[in-house]
Amino acid sequence: AQSVAQPEDQVNVAEGNPLTVKCTYSVSGNPYLFWYVQYPNRGLQFLLKYITGDNLVKGSYGFEAEFNKSQTSFHLKKPSALVSDSALYFCAVRDPSQGGKLIFGQGTELSVKP
């Protein structure tokens, strides 16, 4: 079965510093990987996805993620964090064997301090 893991419940970063939110995956076959962000009392917003192609994927709001097959990782990154980036981030994998449903990680709360 497909799964993703986000090893950090919370990440704290100072504004202007680079940020990384970690995600590792376990899949059979080619992975379809996604990052979503959730602001308080809101639904999820799509940030970026990896299906195939370049390992470095660029997404919304200056975020990017690097697909690393050897390390089975798909970490989310941003060169310079903003206070407004503070939110809950979810990594997800799409499971074609289960009707294409998304399997979500536990979520990582990102806090960016001024």
Place this chain on the structure above:
Amino acid sequence: GAVVSQHPSWVICKSGTSVKIECRSLDFQATTMFWYRQFPKQSLMLMATSNEGSKATYEQGVEKDKFLINHASLTLSTLTVTSAHPEDSSFYICSARVQQGGGVKNIQYFGAGTRLSVL
């Protein structure tokens, strides 16, 4: 990106009543919609997958008679929480998958969520 509208955003109801939540894809057709439940500070739990014109597929442990799902058109799915009780209080989120030209674009777009409080 594609827009998914979810209504209402917040509902308070008495125990024993039923509540209907609507999920609409505003600018695309969604043959597949998903309903999730989320507890505070936790991940999303998939409740069911809804395909237009057919019965929903429920995840293990989700009561289909309690959480009625209808997907009558390519742009509308509804979730009805029947005979709601305080333990049903939660944040419910719908999602729609974009399908264009016979191929799936592999992106799910989410509604803003509905906070249900059962008194």
